[in-house]
Amino acid sequence: MDTPERNQIGTSISKFEDSPVFSYINSLSPIKPVKSVHITQTFNSLSFPSPPSVFTSPHVNGHKGTRFARRQNLLDASKTKVLSEDGHKISSSKEVLADSTHPYNNNIGEQQGATDQGNSAKDTSSEPSNEQTQFAIELPQTLKYDCGSPGYDPAPCSDETNSLVELPGTSEVVYVHETSKNDSTEDEVSLERMCLTEPKMDGTECEWKSLDPTIRFCNATSQLPKSSINIGRTVHIVDAVASGPDHDVEEVLPQPGIATETDQTQENLANVAVVPSNTNERMDNELVSMTYRGLRRRCLDFEMAAARRRNPADGSNTGSGTSQSEESHVAKQLLPTKRSGDSQRCILPGIGLHLNALATLKDYKSVENENLSSGRELSLPSSASLGQEHLPLSSISAYSERGLDTPDPDNGVQPAEDCSQVSAYAVNEDFNQNSPKKKRRKLEPDAESESCKRCNCKKSKCLKLYCECFAAGVYCIEPCSCQDCFNKPIHEDTVLATRKQIESRNPLAFAPKVIRSSDSVPEVGEDPNKTPASARHKRGCNCKKSSCLKKYCECYQGGVGCSIGCRCEGCKNAYGRKDGSAPVGTEAEREEETEASEKGLMEKASRKAVSQNNEDHPDSALPTTPLRLTRPLIPLPFSSKGKPPRSSFITTISASALYTAQKLEKPSILRSRPRFEKPFQSVPDDEMPELLRDDGSPITCIKTSSPNSKRISSPNCEFGSSPTRRSGRKLILQSIPSFPSLTPHH
């Protein structure tokens, strides 16, 4: 790669090669292809936090070499080649980007179609999925921890960072971000990038020029927040299209960055919506959510925001090197972008959606349908399109619903949250859905409708955890039959404030209740009746009459066995009893248990099947967005409820890691569940213990830093919890410890 490109470049640029810039660019150029892909995905989330890692060539190489190389090829074939070869196309693509603002969906479709030209895109999608999954995992880490943290996926982080650096090569998107962000200073950077890209493209200068225009355009458009945002989006989209479905995630990420970048748009944004202090959080949250891709929007929202605030550099990640001021801008912009960019929202949700989708593999079928339907529902084309494609059923539905809400200008800002939340919720719920609720819903004819949570609150105003929507971090939507609902974008401030309060009380309040280490696939062989020990309820249930055989029991609802942490009486949880004893009992009990277990097994089986399908045939699982599946995996960890699917996904993502985690857990679970359970009790995270040996860290974080801890702890906890689920990713968890560090940073 390097040699040929360099040679070409060298010929044209030989004069300039002498300059350090060229040498630098040249060094970067080879990487470009790989990064390009990453950039789109991770760029927003990761790039910000871990600039340093970015430069680490090794990471880049590693990732690129393997995964990215493919993408590069594909992308290059689809995008770059097209661009380079067809100057018109390039310009058109840019134009599209500019125009894309409106028809985000359309663009996607078009772009996809264009990308389809290169079949590679689709193919890449499958592969990218894997990468994405990793990214997804990484992203969370990186976001919170910054690149440095991602011990597990240093490469991803690095890739991201690299992507930033390489951006030039990768795609226009990069330019847009940086340029928009760095009106003045980064222009050079963008140019450099451009140069890099050019080499790839072959017509370096031409591209360069073209890029510049885009940049300028962005800046100019800055006046028009939408345009700028759109551009960013479109760019991402383009990349995504070129790269394939997987890019969607990337797209999402970039958008936030774009938003931040679009300081110019601030004015417009101000008009759009003035987001008080909360806005920053939102922004951060969104970004986080984006990065996490739904893993844990809840945590992400506040925590991430806080983290970013704390670590402007991280927040600036999108900008690659944006300064703190940029962060502030970003926060501002993000808010605006949120509004302006339903697409962003969509994007963010998209991430979450992916996770959700994965989680709700079961629902995939319905998802597809929903996607179609959701698309309809979503008045916002962009969001809808994005969300639909990426989002699984639940996520999609939620997203779509929000999208509906969002249409209102007032809601505009909220929608972003909604999206994030939705995704988060969707994820959580979806995951949980694996749990009885979803099962029920899914099983029931209304699977689609159910995919979206619908509360029926009458007195809580949907501002308490009683409200499933609120608890899930999602805004209430039309389907909700709640009364005096304040859980709407219009009352975003109230919602956020309330959430903060609740989190202050209990940092884990919005964290997934059920932590699934990985596997849902508990290897039936062990004890089908028992849930995979890996999964446990954070707090444990307190059932007295339901014998943990009904959905009243959160453990049962979550499809997990009771643990020592549970204070239930007469536990007969089909997924696993508190005492760890097999669900043996009277025949009647057995029957019940068996039924439950069967259900659980069925679910698990379905999950497995789904997961397998996803893994084996991600595309098949979600014809529309195979990548979705893969991505969802990443998010899954965040989703609290994560059901078996998650594990499956996780396994797909990092089977080895998960497997190891499972092994660790399972033994303990199977034989000594108490361990798990206890840990859970002491530590909110069931998962944490295993995954994180950090256990302490998560909990401690939460408790230790009460005030900050809220954010910090919750994030950690969240991460811990959600990620832990992903326990599959022990590595990640390990890296997670870095999360705690985030709090300290503050």
Added chain:
DNA sequence: GAGTTTGAAACT
């Protein structure tokens, strides 16, 4: 669809 049951969430 209304009413009851249940247990988490919230409150004291």
Added chain:
DNA sequence: CAGTTTCAAACTC
């Protein structure tokens, strides 16, 4: 921290 109340989902009829 324990006990009580509130709440909405889950469940039953």
